[in-house]
Amino acid sequence: MLSLESPRWAELRHAYGPAADVPGMLKSLVSGDARQALDDLHGVVAHQGSATTSAYAAVPHVVAAAEALSVSDSLEHLHFVGVVASAVAPPQIPDDLRAAYHAALERGLALAVEGLDSRDTYEDAVAALQTVAALSGKPRAARRLVSLLNEAAELFCPSCNTHLEMDLAARPATLARHNISFGGASSLVVPWTVNAGLSRNADLAWMDEFVVRLGGHQGRLEAELAMLGGTGPCPNCGARIDIYEAWQA
Numbered sequence: 001m002l003s004l005e006s007p008r009w010a011e012l013r014h015a016y017g018p019a020a021d022v023p024g025m026l027k028s029l030v031s032g033d034a035r036q037a038l039d040d041l042h043g044v045v046a047h048q049g050s051a052t053t054s055a056y057a058a059v060p061h062v063v064a065a066a067e068a069l070s071v072s073d074s075l076e077h078l079h080f081v082g083v084v085a086s087a088v089a090p091p092q093i094p095d096d097l098r099a100a101y102h103a104a105l106e107r108g109l110a111l112a113v114e115g116l117d118s119r120d121t122y123e124d125a126v127a128a129l130q131t132v133a134a135l136s137g138k139p140r141a142a143r144r145l146v147s148l149l150n151e152a153a154e155l156f157c158p159s160c161n162t163h164l165e166m167d168l169a170a171r172p173a174t175l176a177r178h179n180i181s182f183g184g185a186s187s188l189v190v191p192w193t194v195n196a197g198l199s200r201n202a203d204l205a206w207m208d209e210f211v212v213r214l215g216g217h218q219g220r221l222e223a224e225l226a227m228l229g230g231t232g233p234c235p236n237c238g239a240r241i242d243i244y245e246a247w248q249a
């Protein structure tokens, strides 16, 4: 693990330049305002869900901080680690940081799995599963789970490329053209049916195994994942759309 006193930090980058200020954030995480420190790390080191080279050096420190907390208090720390691990187009991991980074991901995954059944709210339970997905090397599953917490999701019909929006709050969930779904053109909102099975792709089969560990939140998440694993008709051309594959997340 890279010492917080090392001059190496200044050679690493965050979203706004050299990462010489990251050790200060990591010190605050342990002995200062942890909430603010996590906000800073998200905003600077993993800016808008992207990873930077300093993120790889920060992750072992964040996992160590999480290990010192109770399982129920470690969710936000582990969430940061998951964001780094599931970043889109991440930079290459510097050779000198790789071993400690990967070892920290393994320890973070063990913590995240341990905490799956101790989340108070549905949102926290989904966030915990998202972290487990990210740390298990399933970044696409992690991003899909984030989308579940939004009431709407965007996708494109693979046949006619029409921009569609899904209303996840509706039962059954509905597909509509993106631009007019806000205007109340309800005749174009068509319900899409949900496949009963969740084993059509490896990501969903993987999630199915972990959902049973979510205790009281299991039922709701199973229903949400059924939508995620469903197919629906395109409101424009009628083609059957595989929601999981077409989802823009």
Ligand SMILES: [Zn+2]
Binding pocket: 157, 158, 159, 160, 161, 162, 234, 235, 236, 237, 238, 239
């Ligand atoms: Zn279409």
